[in-house]
Amino acid sequence: MGIDTLIDSFLSYLEVVKGLSKNTVESYQRDISRFAGYLEDKQIHDLNSIDYRTVLDFLSYLRTRGLGARSLARTLVSVRQFFKFLLLEKIVSKDPVFLIRSPKVQKKIPEVLSIEEVDVLLSVPDESTAEGIRDRAMLEVLYATGIRVSELVLLELNSINLELGYVVVYGKGGKERLVPIGEKAKEKLRQYLGASRPHLLKNKTSSYLFVSRRGKRLTRQGFWKILKGYVVKAGISKNISPHTLRHSFATHLLQCGADLRTIQLMLGHSDISTTQIYTHIERERLKEIHKKFHPRS
Secondary structure (H helix, E strand, O other), X not given: OOHHHHHHHHHHHHHXXXXXXXXXXXXXXXXXXXXXXXXXXXXXXXXXXXXXHHHHHHHHHHHHOOOOHHHHHHHHHHXXXXXXXXXXXXXXXXXXXXXXXXXXXXXXXXXXXXXXXXXXXXXXXXXXXXXXXXXXXXXXXXXXXXXXXXXXXXXXXXXXXXXOOEEEEEOHHHOEEEEEOOHHHHHHHHHHHHHHHHHXXXXXXXXXXXEOOOOOEOOHHHHHHHHXXXXXXXXXXXXXXXXXXXXXXXXXXXXXXXXHHHHHHHHOOOOHHHHOHHHHHHHHHHHHHHHHHOOOO
């Protein structure tokens, strides 16, 4: 069986059996395809002949091409999972990745907005237009719930319960969670659903909550372009990413006294260690305040 066929089977396994999201599966596909290309260049056709030195040489090759520790660690995870699958299917008899440790990756503290900056950003959309009303509703929902942009654009009409004040979110691996939404987000959603969405649809129908002016579902890339435009208009000079409102949501909850376990549940993190990055953000903020205001700093 050729390696391309094996890769296809592996990707199907990740999607169907492991229940990974499309974006995660695509990430695995990029990494394993790169590994397959490397094997082809080295004329390595027997997967059973691959040992840990082959994998280390591959990682060294990637390092010479400019990949950092974070990308190398992710690639190693992909190769590790690929060989676990090959062992499961009895395609290979040994795991060449077993003894290889992942490169140490320094946890990067994400950029967050202050509460004042969030207020400014959310006030930028022009609510005299259908798109502006939609954009304000999207930003309010993101900040009110902390959901991922990929989760936002996949929300359907029946995902929102405005009476009870929650949204049903399907996260990584198709896991479902309920996240509460605040009064401001509910107000802007009602405005969007009543006036803006019908105007954008123009007699078309869609099951998705947020639609483009062509009546189709918004994409992550489309939302990111919209957000970047509003960041510029708001005069915010920070390095903003599509996750910035998610990070800000979690950080502000922590600042106001919410416990990590609650924040973990709302963010949909499977491991609380992922959520703990926000305690580092809070510590850094406190250090900055101390340095700025303490007379002996």
